[in-house]
Amino acid sequence: xxxxRMTRALIEQVKPMSREFSLECPVPIDRYPRVLxxxxxxGRLMHQLLEEMIxxxxxxxxxxxxxxxxxxxxxxxxxxxxxxxxxxxxxxxPGGDIGRLAINGTVNDLAVCGARxxxxxxxxxxxxxxxxxxxxxxxxxxxxxxxxxxxDLVTGDTKVVERGKGDGVFVNTAGLxxxxxxxxxxxxxxxxxxxxxxxxxxxxxxxxxxxVREGLEFESEITSDxxxxxxxxxxxxxxxxxxxxxxxxxxxxxxSALNEIARSAGAGIELEEAAIPVGDEVRGACExxxxxxxxxxxxxxxxxxxxxxAREKVLAAMRAHPMGRGAALVGRVVEEGPREVRVxxxxxxxxxxxxxxxxxxPRIC
Numbered sequence: 001x002x003x004x005r006m007t008r009a010l011i012e013q014v015k016p017m018s019r020e021f022s023l024e025c026p027v028p029i030d031r032y033p034r035v036l037x038x039x040x041x042x043g044r045l046m047h048q049l050l051e052e053m054i055x056x057x058x059x060x061x062x063x064x065x066x067x068x069x070x071x072x073x074x075x076x077x078x079x080x081x082x083x084x085x086x087x088x089x090x091x092x093x094p095g096g097d098i099g100r101l102a103i104n105g106t107v108n109d110l111a112v113c114g115a116r117x118x119x120x121x122x123x124x125x126x127x128x129x130x131x132x133x134x135x136x137x138x139x140x141x142x143x144x145x146x147x148x149x150x151x152d153l154v155t156g157d158t159k160v161v162e163r164g165k166g167d168g169v170f171v172n173t174a175g176l177x178x179x180x181x182x183x184x185x186x187x188x189x190x191x192x193x194x195x196x197x198x199x200x201x202x203x204x205x206x207x208x209x210x211x212v213r214e215g216l217e218f219e220s221e222i223t224s225d226x227x228x229x230x231x232x233x234x235x236x237x238x239x240x241x242x243x244x245x246x247x248x249x250x251x252x253x254x255x256s257a258l259n260e261i262a263r264s265a266g267a268g269i270e271l272e273e274a275a276i277p278v279g280d281e282v283r284g285a286c287e288x289x290x291x292x293x294x295x296x297x298x299x300x301x302x303x304x305x306x307x308x309x310a311r312e313k314v315l316a317a318m319r320a321h322p323m324g325r326g327a328a329l330v331g332r333v334v335e336e337g338p339r340e341v342r343v344x345x346x347x348x349x350x351x352x353x354x355x356x357x358x359x360x361x362p363r364i365c
Contacts, residue, residue, distance in 0.1 A: 037362045044355050069113045071179055080115035082106060083174040089363040091168055094208045095223030098171055099141035101299060101365060104226050106175040107149045111230035112246035112302060114185040115177030117149065122156040122173050127166030138169055149228040183237060187264030189244040192335035195311035196269060197304040199232060199318055200326035201277040202254060203293035206361055207285045222281050227300035232323040239317045241310035249298040250365055256355050257303055258341045266339055271331035274346045295356055297364045308332065
């Protein structure tokens with residue numbers, strides 16, 4: 001009976017979509033007749049693809065929130081649901097690999113929705129000729145990461161494509177978690193006056209990938225920050241503070257994440273450049289390579305928006321957790337001005353922190 005009611009409800013939702021759906025491609029194909037790497041890079045072209053083609057085509061409830069997962073009402077409770085795909089090159093890098101990245105990335109998408117991650121699925125797309133030893137390393141890494149995060153891999157799928165049609169291993173994951181009563185986290189809840197907190201230093205994942213990909217050596221090894229963040233989020237929520245929004249800083253880094261939130265909230269964000277944590281090794285590597293650490297990808301860092309009066313207790317809780325020892329207050333949300341992110345330098349200059357058209361480094365996750 002319940003399945004019948006759900007089916008009828010879905011049909012009623014689909015009917016108006018079918019009447020209004022247009023076959024005319026909304027993305028300006030005269031400029032971009034084919035998909036570019038930049039369309040998956042977390043920058044301006046990816047947002048254009050999502051906002052002008054993909055999201056309007058499906059018109060799913062909650063999609064307009066621009067969050068890392070969907071929070072859904074189900075059987076009297078609230079669940080978070082998310083999915084992600086991982087195509088990182090190389091498969092193994094300092095501090096992690098594609099398997100650990102897939103588990104942690106999906107756990108973190110649930111965590112920043114305020115959910116307690118419970119169950120994951122995994123789809124493996126394998127290229128013909130892949131060494132079984134390599135596959136076994138990835139599988140064992142996924143299993144270990146799932147145990148460390150306290151989640152269960154409960155279902156999945158495996159496909160094999162012809163030699164030359166893949167890149168060794170691609171991984172798709174989906175995750176399900178429970179959202180506690182009273183927890184409402186999302187970009188639309190950001191308010192002027194909110195404090196902006198970061199959980200730690202930026203840019204290590206991108207530089208770790210680049211060091212292996214390009215055969216670069218630094219004075220000290222720079223390792224990826226890939227890690228599960230749900231424990232940190234739980235510690236923040238246990239302070240009793242009304243956490244307005246959380247976002248993990250993956251593709252496009254801090255710049256993309258904060259610009260997305262500024263647009264959704266309809267407010268500006270001001271950052272203090274001197275307060276943004278970037279390690280000396282990463283800063284030096286970025287200067288050498290012409291990269292901006294504020295655009296660089298991370299896989300174990302989040303930004304939090306909390307009421308200004310709650311900033312100190314939330315910051316203390318973050319710093320007391322292993323995943324937030326380097327947490328810092330880096331800025332605040334402002335009402336005046338356009339919906340953009342501005343960075344104030346130590347000498348008082350102000351620049352706009354915009355998103356890139358593409359990405360500094362493709363195939364990062």
